Amino acid sequence: MVRWWCVVALVLGYGGSVGAQPRDEAPPEGPVEEGPVEGPLEEGPVEGEASGDDLEDGEPGEEPEERVIVVTGTRFEKPLDDTPVRTQVVDREAIEVRNARSLADVMKHTSGVRLETNCQNCGFTQLRLNGLDGVYTQILIDGLPIYSGLAGVYGLEQIPTEMIERVEVVKGGGSALYGPSAVAGVVNVITRRPSRPFSHLHVAHEALPGGATGLRINADAAIMNEAQTAGMFLFASSYRRDELDLNHDGFTELVRLRQVAGGASGYWSPVEGVDVEARFHAIQEYRRGGDRLDSPPHDADIAEELQTERLQGELRLKHRVGPQLDYQLAYAVSHTDRRSYYGGGGLNNPTLPDDPSDPEAYQAFVDAWEAKQAALGGYGRTLNPAHTGDLNVNTYFGVERPMVLTLGGQVQVDDVDDRYLGYERRIDEAYTIAGAYLQHDWLFADWGESLIGARIDKHSELDDPILSPRAALMLTPTDQLRLRSSAAAGFRAPQPFNEDLHIDLVGGSAQIIENDPGLKPERSWSFAQQVEFTAAPAPRWSLRVGLNGYLTFITDAFVLNERDDLATPEEEVIRENRATTRVIGAELEASVTYGRVWSLRAGWTLENTENGDPDEDFGETRIFRTPNNYGYAETTVALVDGLLRLQSGLDVTGPMRVSRFDGDGDPLTVIDSPWFFDWSINVSGTVDLDDGVFVEPFIGVQNLLDSRQTDFDTGPDRDASYIYGPPLPRTALVGVGAGF
Numbered sequence: 001m002v003r004w005w006c007v008v009a010l011v012l013g014y015g016g017s018v019g020a021q022p023r024d025e026a027p028p029e030g031p032v033e034e035g036p037v038e039g040p041l042e043e044g045p046v047e048g049e050a051s052g053d054d055l056e057d058g059e060p061g062e063e064p065e066e067r068v069i070v071v072t073g074t075r076f077e078k079p080l081d082d083t084p085v086r087t088q089v090v091d092r093e094a095i096e097v098r099n100a101r102s103l104a105d106v107m108k109h110t111s112g113v114r115l116e117t118n119c120q121n122c123g124f125t126q127l128r129l130n131g132l133d134g135v136y137t138q139i140l141i142d143g144l145p146i147y148s149g150l151a152g153v154y155g156l157e158q159i160p161t162e163m164i165e166r167v168e169v170v171k172g173g174g175s176a177l178y179g180p181s182a183v184a185g186v187v188n189v190i191t192r193r194p195s196r197p198f199s200h201l202h203v204a205h206e207a208l209p210g211g212a213t214g215l216r217i218n219a220d221a222a223i224m225n226e227a228q229t230a231g232m233f234l235f236a237s238s239y240r241r242d243e244l245d246l247n248h249d250g251f252t253e254l255v256r257l258r259q260v261a262g263g264a265s266g267y268w269s270p271v272e273g274v275d276v277e278a279r280f281h282a283i284q285e286y287r288r289g290g291d292r293l294d295s296p297p298h299d300a301d302i303a304e305e306l307q308t309e310r311l312q313g314e315l316r317l318k319h320r321v322g323p324q325l326d327y328q329l330a331y332a333v334s335h336t337d338r339r340s341y342y343g344g345g346g347l348n349n350p351t352l353p354d355d356p357s358d359p360e361a362y363q364a365f366v367d368a369w370e371a372k373q374a375a376l377g378g379y380g381r382t383l384n385p386a387h388t389g390d391l392n393v394n395t396y397f398g399v400e401r402p403m404v405l406t407l408g409g410q411v412q413v414d415d416v417d418d419r420y421l422g423y424e425r426r427i428d429e430a431y432t433i434a435g436a437y438l439q440h441d442w443l444f445a446d447w448g449e450s451l452i453g454a455r456i457d458k459h460s461e462l463d464d465p466i467l468s469p470r471a472a473l474m475l476t477p478t479d480q481l482r483l484r485s486s487a488a489a490g491f492r493a494p495q496p497f498n499e500d501l502h503i504d505l506v507g508g509s510a511q512i513i514e515n516d517p518g519l520k521p522e523r524s525w526s527f528a529q530q531v532e533f534t535a536a537p538a539p540r541w542s543l544r545v546g547l548n549g550y551l552t553f554i555t556d557a558f559v560l561n562e563r564d565d566l567a568t569p570e571e572e573v574i575r576e577n578r579a580t581t582r583v584i585g586a587e588l589e590a591s592v593t594y595g596r597v598w599s600l601r602a603g604w605t606l607e608n609t610e611n612g613d614p615d616e617d618f619g620e621t622r623i624f625r626t627p628n629n630y631g632y633a634e635t636t637v638a639l640v641d642g643l644l645r646l647q648s649g650l651d652v653t654g655p656m657r658v659s660r661f662d663g664d665g666d667p668l669t670v671i672d673s674p675w676f677f678d679w680s681i682n683v684s685g686t687v688d689l690d691d692g693v694f695v696e697p698f699i700g701v702q703n704l705l706d707s708r709q710t711d712f713d714t715g716p717d718r719d720a721s722y723i724y725g726p727p728l729p730r731t732a733l734v735g736v737g738a739g740f
Contacts, residue, residue: 067079067080067081068091070083070089070168071143071168071188071190072085072087072140072143072170072188073085073086073087073168073472074439074441074451075143075392075394075406075439076326076404076406081482081534082449083474084441084449084450084451084474084484084486085170085451085484086170086171086484086528086530086548087168087169087170088110088111088168088169088170088171089167089168089169090106090107090110090166090167090169091165092164092165092166094106095161095166097636097645097647097682097684098647098680098682099204099684100161101160101161101216101239102156102158102159102160102161103155103157103159103187103189104125104127104156104157105161106161106164106167107127107169107187108632108649108680109601109632109633109634109649109651110169110632111548111587111589111603111604111631111632112130112548112550112585112587112603112605113127113128113129114128114630114653115127115128115156115727116625116724116727117723117727118721119289119720119721119723120252120255120289120713120718120720120721120722120723121252121255121289121290121302121303121304122255122287122289122304122306123154123157123254123255123257123287123289124153125154125156125727126156128625128626129171129172129184129185130172130184130185130550130552130583130585130607131583131609131626132183132552132583132609133184134152135181135492136182136183136184136185137181137182137187138179138180138181138185138186138187139155139156139186139187139189140178140188140189141188141189141191141314141332142188142189142190142191142279142314142330143188143330143392144314144330144388144390145178145179145181145412146312146314146332146334146386146388147334148334148414151310151334151336154285154287154306154308157259158259158261158283158308158310159189160218160237160239160259160261161218162192162218162220162235162236162237163189163191163235163263164190164192165190165191165192165193166190167187167188167189167190168187168188169185169186169187169188170185170186171184171185171528172184172185172486172488172526172527172528172550172552177437177453177455178455179410179435179455179457179468180433180459180490180491180492180493181492183490183491183492183522183524183526183552183554191265191279192220192233192235192265193233193265193267193277194231194233196222196224197221197222197224198220198221198222198739198740199220199221199222199739199740200219200220200221200737200738200739201218201219201737201739202216202735202737202738203215203216203217203218203735203737204216204733204734204735205733205734206241206731206732206733207732207734208242208244208254208728208729208730209244209246209706209729209730210245210246212241212242212244212254213241213242214239214240214241214731215238215239215240215241216238216239216735217237217238217239218236218237218238219236220233220234220235220236221234222234229268229269229270230266230267230269231266232264232265232266233264233265233266234262234263234264235263235264236260236261236262236263237259237260237262238259238260238261239258240258240259241254241256241257242256243255243256243288243289243293244729246708246712246729247712247714249712249714249715250291251290251301251715251716252289252290252291252293253712255287255288255289255304256286256287256288256289256293257287258285258286259283259285259286260285261281261283261284262282263279263280263281263282264279264280265277265278265279265280266278266279273320273322274317274318274319275317275318275319276315276316276318277314277315277316277317278313278315278316279312279314279316280311280312280313280314281310281311281313282311282312283308283309283310284308284309284310285307285308286305286306286307286308287304287305288303288304288305288306289303289304289305290302290303290304290344291303291716292347297341297343297344297378298343298344298346298372298375298376299346299347299375300344300346300347301347301716302343302344302345302716302720303341303342303344303378304340304341305340305341306338306339306340306341308336308337308338308339309336309337309338310334310335310336310337311334312332312334313332313333314332314333315330315332316328316329316330316331317329317330323396324395324396324397325393325395325396326393327392327393327394328390328391329390330388330389330390331387331388331389332387332390333386333387333388334384334385334386335383335385335386336382336383336384336385336386337381337383337384338381338382338384339379339380339381340379340381340382341378341379341380342378342380342420343374343375343377343378344375344378345371345374345375346376347371348371348372349372350365350368350369350372352365374422376422377420377421377423378420378422378423379420380418380419380420380422380423380425382416382417382418382419383415383416383417383418384414384415384416384417385415386412386413386414386415387411387412387413388410388411388413389411390408390409390410391408391409391410392406392407392408393406393407393408394406395407398442398443401442401443401444402442402443403440403441403443404440404441405438405439405440405441406438406439406440406441406453407436407437407438408436408437409435410433410434410435410436410437411432411434411435412432412433412434412435413430414430414431414432414433415430415431416430416431430460431459431460431461431493433457433458433459433460433493434458435455435456435457435458436455437455437456438453439452439453439454440453447475447476447477448473448475448476449473450472450473450474451470451471452471453469453470453471454469454470455467455468456468457491459493459521461493461494462493462521466521466523467489468488468489468490469488469489470487470488471488472485472487473486480533480535481531481532481533482530482532482533482534483529483531483532484528484529484530484532485528485530486526486527486528486529487525487526487527488525488526489523489524489525489526490523490524490526491521491522491523491524492521492524492558493521494515494519494520494521494558513560513573513574513575514572514573514574514575515574515575516575516577519558519576519577520556520577521556522554522555522556522557522577523554523555523556524552524553524554525552525553526550526553527550527551527552528548528551529548529549529550530546530547530548531546531547531548532544532546533545540595541593541594542591543590543591543592544589544590544591545589545590546587546588547586547587547588547589548586548588548589549585549586549587550584550585550586550587551583551584552581552582552583552584553580553581553582554580554582555579555580556577556578557577557578557579557580557581557611557612558575558576558577558578559575559576559577559578559611559613561573561574561616562574562616562617562665578611578612579611579612579613580611580612581609581610581611581612581623582611582612583608583609583623584607585605585606585607585608586606586607587603587605587606588603588604589601589602590602590603596638596642597637597638598636598638599634599636600634601633601634601635602631602632602633602634603632603633604629604630604631605629605631606628607626607627607628607629608628609622609623609626610622610623611623617661618659618667620657620659620670622657624656624657624670625656625657625658626656627653627654627655627673628654628655628656629652629654629655630651630652630653630654631651632649632650632651633649633650634647634648634650635647635648635649642686643685643686643688644683644684644685645685646681646683647680647681648679648680648681649679649680650677650678650679650680651676651678651726652676652678653673653675653725653726654675655674655675656672656673656724657671657672658670658671658672658673658722658724659722660719660722661719661722662717662719663715663717668719673709673724673725676707676708676725676726677705677707678702678703678705678707678726679703679704679705679707680700680701680702680703680704681704682698682699682700682733683700684696684697684699691740692740693738694738694739694740695736695738696736696738697735697736697737698733698735698736698737699732699733699734700732700733700734701730701731701732701733702728702730702733703728703729703730703731704730705730706729706730707725707726708726708729709723709724709725
């Protein structure tokens with residue numbers, strides 16, 4: 001069913017464009033997201049360029065008088081420069097000029113954000129915010145936590161850019177209103193709502209080392225009535241990429257990947273102030289890694305094979321009752337069905353010996369039969385329906401100074417039915433989170449704004465509710481200087497998370513992760529301080545410099561320790577509590593732009609991450625895979641009135657501690673990784689034809705220097721999680737977009 005829906009959407013969509021200028025959208029006249037644009041706290045001055053993250057990922061095309069509207073930090077709309085909660089933004093133009101394929105690609109060139117691959121067999125990726133693992137980051141779709149723990153395992157690569165209008169990132173203490181799993185922050189994907197009809201088609205070919213290739217076909221289209229009170233947006237995408245064996249040992253470093261996705265969204269404004277929105281998204285994905293990829297997975301030395309179908313829908317009502325009140329009601333449902341295989345070792349088929357009395361021949365038959373039987377036990381299936389209901393109310397008032405009172409509630413139900421009968425593993429649980437939040441935003445002076453709020457959550461796995469307060473303060477002593485401070489508490493509950501349902505393979509045996517019966521929730525305390533300076537030294541020029549410091553403490557932090565039962569075929573690992581985890585760091589950022597012609601952005605992060613107790617395997621207190629130094633630089637040039645655009649970005653990753661286990665799953669060594677320099681270049685152009693039709697050829701190279709890991713583990717007993725560095729080797733991209 002999913003496959004047919006995606007094909008229909010592809011036929012209707014006609015295409016997706018990557019090129020010099022975004023042609024499908026202008027800033028919408030009505031509300032972009034939650035709440036009214038005209039709220040009384042949006043009267044503060046906006047200086048310099050309205051870019052993405054206090055200098056972040058907004059592209060160079062925005063003139064000083066334009067405003068970027070964000071919603072994630074406050075849950076009501078505010079101009080980016082006026083929000084007291086630091087928010088980073090990657091806009092639609094940046095997504096297109098980078099030739100980004102999925103959410104994973106979108107998050108490049110963003111300070112304090114790192115994308116990494118964690119498995120050679122399945123290609124599992126995670127997003128690290130401010131040094132913390134991906135499980136501490138909450139992925140939102142239009143402000144709702146639709147992606148559950150299971151869906152989030154591969155979700156970064158399953159959200160195609162065709163559905164993304166922009167991405168807002170709020171890190172640390174600014175994200176407390178979003179409940180559990182938002183300790184490091186939230187990544188809020190704002191979906192597209194076009195303001196005019198269009199139709200695009202986009203085809204791209206990828207060339208990787210060793211003759212491996214990839215092919216993308218993307219499509220999107222929009223229709224609406226003349227009054228713009230009703231409209232529909234359609235998109236579809238297809239992507240296939242070959243597997244890649246970089247060290248030529250017969251086992252994958254880059255998995256075989258097949259994806260088909262499609263979706264639709266519509267809006268209707270029956271009367272002024274009322275907006276009804278509906279969205280649907282479907283994806284079907286196949287990925288396979290290990291060896292002998294053309295054989296059944298149980299006939300390989302080692303294999304991970306995953307076939308995922310995901311359906312996701314949302315219905316939302318927005319009502320602006322008057323200048324002093326607006327609210328929205330939203331309901332989202334998703335269903336993830338994943339058939340998977342984790343295992344191998346059944347390569348040899350058991351054959352009865354010619355002479356059954358020969359003990360060696362008979363024993364060889366028994367060994368082959370037992371190996372085949374164990375290999376056949378690696379098949380499993382996971383079903384994960386999830387529901388989210390949300391109410392958000394904003395009240396605007398104030399006698400001498402404007403205020404906004406935000407209150408709301410949210411209910412999440414996450415049902416996990418996970419079965420691997422060969423490993424005697426079964427999880428059949430439903431987890432419920434009921435939360436309520438209250439927030440007060442007050443522009444108490446021309447030079448200051450405060451935000452105080454709290455969220456209380458009752459998790460079905462916890463006896464008592466948990467209160468998570470937060471506070472933020474923005475001071476603007478001059479038009480050019482902004483000071484943002486924030487503090488917040490958060491938590492993460494002891495329930496199956498994404499890494500439980502992603503089973504690592506070490507030495508050919510599965511690792512089964514279980515919770516300690518006395519496991520307590522993690523609690524976090526986050527603090528952040530930003531100093532930002534903006535200036536317009538000459539007409540059309542803008543300068544922005546920011547220094548951001550952050551500190552996060554996590555008590556009762558979760559840790560995985562081996563508690564193996566030798567009588568079982570798998571290796572048991574238990575999640576327990578340990579002492580405090582501490583992350584402290586600073587980000588230095590700067591950007592300079594010249595109108596819509598040229599921009600240069602750069603950032604550098606200094607970070608230190610420590611656990612209070614050393615881990616049991618290596619005696620290390622430093623968090624693995626967290627470099628002390630990392631940064632980025634990106635420049636964009638628009639020539640020939642914007643018809644030719646050049647983009648170049650560099651992500652730099654400093655040395656980090658990486659652990660490695662031997663074929664028996666025992667600790668082997670810890671290494672310091674080298675420096676990595678992931679440099680990309682993209683060039684795109686636009687050729688205008690008759691009647692508004694245009695063609696956009698493009699070419700690019702990712703990881704031009706081929707800066708990557710060179711010491712991959714080898715063979716069927718390898719440590720598949722011993723993988724680090726840039727996710728792709730040198731990859732060339734060429735394609736064309738067309739549309740009107």
